Amino acid sequence: MWVVPEKEIAGLMTPEAAFDAIESVFASMARRKAYNFPVVREAIGYEDALYGFKGGFDAAALTLGLKAGGYWPNNQKHGIINHQSTVFLFDPDTGRVAAAVGGNLLTALRTAAASAVSIKHLAPKGASVLGMIGAGHQSVFQMKAAARVNKFERVLGWNPHPEMLGRLADTAAELGLPFEAVELDRLGAEADVIIAITSSFAPLLMDGHVKGPTHIAAMGTDTKGKQELDPALVARARLFTDEIAQSVSIGEYQHVIAGNLVQQDAIGELGAVVTGDNPGREGDEVTIFDGTGVGLQDLAVAAAVVELAKQKGVAQRVEI
């Protein structure tokens, strides 16, 4: 099997390659050539850790495998980040393990690529203002990926912990974009595209904040109970997601489904917009992409990285 260590990923995977891999796997999912397996996510009762697996099979790309890992909130004492994961790929012809790939940076790149795919396909025409809600580890990748697919002129930002806003200011400066920290009512009214990437368990962006036409990439909610958007805002928007089953169980749409504000058949797949089977944005409405993070995203970027690592001679071969 091939091993691609975490420390090699930054030199191999680009946001461009991640974008292509994610757009393509979303299209395969919509064509029913690829499917995700049910997610396992458990509080293991040790070190407050959440541990689990996300897996799937892409019959078009012949990618089979899983990402194992989770969230260890006390990792600072070990000098490593709290999100830890590894992707394992298997040979779909034989079932033999084919690769183990460091999954930490890949997770950030594939998550940012997913919201960028949604922005490319669903942002209002002429979108020029990006609104960022969230200033954690993922926010940097999100802003950079968004700026790759749309020509923004300025960035507005808000975070529940204002002391973290410097991270957004620094990232905008790196991109050559003016940045302003604002309250959520201004962010909602002025931003054409909004990315929400927090670990909130209560709505932050309210219906009255958003004046539209607006595209919202809701990326933070990936677990039961988490929530970033007012259900009334979700109920009046056109809804898209990576995978419907995940969006209604662990994603942002779990709340409007549980509250009976939205029927499941009102939710479209972003992959169907990519393939042209769903028209996507039709006018001046609010669109929402609920990015829940599916296993096939992890497999797609990991498979691309293994090929790049082999070409560059940095993949290690081990017998198992």
Ligand code: NAD
């Ligand atoms: P982080 O710990 O670096 O940052 C956390 C962010 O959430 C900060 O903006 C912080 O101010 C905010 N926050 C923390 N506690 C909060 C609370 N109780 N209420 C409201 N906001 C709070 O985390 P990160 O790595 O940037 O990840 C952000 C979120 O994105 C997490 O919820 C994570 O699970 C999620 N995520 C989703 C995907 C996906 O595929 N959809 C992938 C990776 C991470």
